[in-house]
Amino acid sequence: MRFLRGYNDAVVLGLARSGTVTRGELAERSGLTPQAVSKVVGRLVADGLLVESGTRNVGVGKPRTLLKLVAGSRFALGAQVERGELRVVLTDLAGDVLDRAVTPLPADPDPAALVGELVRLVAPMRTDRLLGVGVGFVGPLDHRTGTATALGERPDVPLRDLAERALGLPVVVDKDTTTAIVAESWRRGEELRDAVLVLVGAGIGVGLLLGGRVHRGARTNAGEFGHTTAQLDGPPCACGRSGCVAAVHDRAARAGDLAAATSVVGRAVADLVRLLDVDHVVLAGRAVLAAPEAYLAGVRARMRLPVDVGITPLADDVVAAGAAMLVLSEFYGRPR
Numbered sequence: 001m002r003f004l005r006g007y008n009d010a011v012v013l014g015l016a017r018s019g020t021v022t023r024g025e026l027a028e029r030s031g032l033t034p035q036a037v038s039k040v041v042g043r044l045v046a047d048g049l050l051v052e053s054g055t056r057n058v059g060v061g062k063p064r065t066l067l068k069l070v071a072g073s074r075f076a077l078g079a080q081v082e083r084g085e086l087r088v089v090l091t092d093l094a095g096d097v098l099d100r101a102v103t104p105l106p107a108d109p110d111p112a113a114l115v116g117e118l119v120r121l122v123a124p125m126r127t128d129r130l131l132g133v134g135v136g137f138v139g140p141l142d143h144r145t146g147t148a149t150a151l152g153e154r155p156d157v158p159l160r161d162l163a164e165r166a167l168g169l170p171v172v173v174d175k176d177t178t179t180a181i182v183a184e185s186w187r188r189g190e191e192l193r194d195a196v197l198v199l200v201g202a203g204i205g206v207g208l209l210l211g212g213r214v215h216r217g218a219r220t221n222a223g224e225f226g227h228t229t230a231q232l233d234g235p236p237c238a239c240g241r242s243g244c245v246a247a248v249h250d251r252a253a254r255a256g257d258l259a260a261a262t263s264v265v266g267r268a269v270a271d272l273v274r275l276l277d278v279d280h281v282v283l284a285g286r287a288v289l290a291a292p293e294a295y296l297a298g299v300r301a302r303m304r305l306p307v308d309v310g311i312t313p314l315a316d317d318v319v320a321a322g323a324a325m326l327v328l329s330e331f332y333g334r335p336r
Contacts, residue, residue, distance in 0.1 A: 008032060012040045013049060013069065013332040017094060018189055020053055022064040041067060048073045049093070049332075069094060074331070077122055077133040077169075078324025080176060081114065083107055083202040088121040089317050091324040093332070095186045097317050099125055111157045115166045122167060131331055132170035134323030135163065136179035139205070143220035146173035172326055176319045177223045178214060181207025183314055183322030184282050185214065186329065195280035197312070198225070198269055199319070200287040200295070204246040206272065230268060258291055262298025270302035284312045284319075 011030045015021060027037045044050040051070050055063035071094035080087040084107060090099040101121040105114065122133065137159065141148045146160020163171040181197040197207040204226030208215040216222050226246030227239045234243025235251045245268045252260035269281060281299060288295045292311050300309050312318045
């Protein structure tokens, strides 16, 4: 992570996102010494990221001072590049979406044109306290270098470097499914430790949160869930194979058979839950948002384990908001 602040600062800020806390609670929940917490809090208050906010009586002795995150002290921008659309959102340090802009894109956008549209949408949202821009992009890509390999027949595109030069801001690029699970992780904190986010849109993919950490895999392309086999003699897939989950789902969806489409997703997600032993499934993406109750029922009907299944409340913003939160987490990550 190229912009990561001190680990202790990240731990304290992560805990402060959950609500007002005392210095003693920060020490207890973080495992840091009271002296270390005092130093960190002093730095964060001086930087305007935390503020003292009243007191709380805790047993015998003088009341404890409460600390609160100053959400408007820093901001981040996040973008989702989806087939046919570019979406940009502005979030504060708490991860709340404050503004958004959307524009259509060609199905196979030229890299220069894509970056030009990104610059255009970002311009009205720029602020003095902006940390950077995150981009959620369809895979495959290399998160470490910010290189995209999914721009049609073109060679690998150094999307991060192009965007940084054009914007004059730090940029981080990750898979859309990964930024989406980052959004859920940032929003729900320690409640979410073993989870998958299933994104059903132009394709099908998953974001993975395992043991409280985002899992990207050896080549930063984990989560190509839509290209696992659902039917050996199934329809051809864009990846060159046949019977992939995405292809079988899309055939049913194009035929207007919603029950079959949701059943395909439900069976595949049930297999994924058994494989990874997660306890949360979050559904997202255009197809899900178009028929949320049907997809919820299709997935829940296949579950034989006590798993929480829900739909992201971030709706169409989940990938872009997660990209912004990825920037925030690289500065002020959630505690581990």
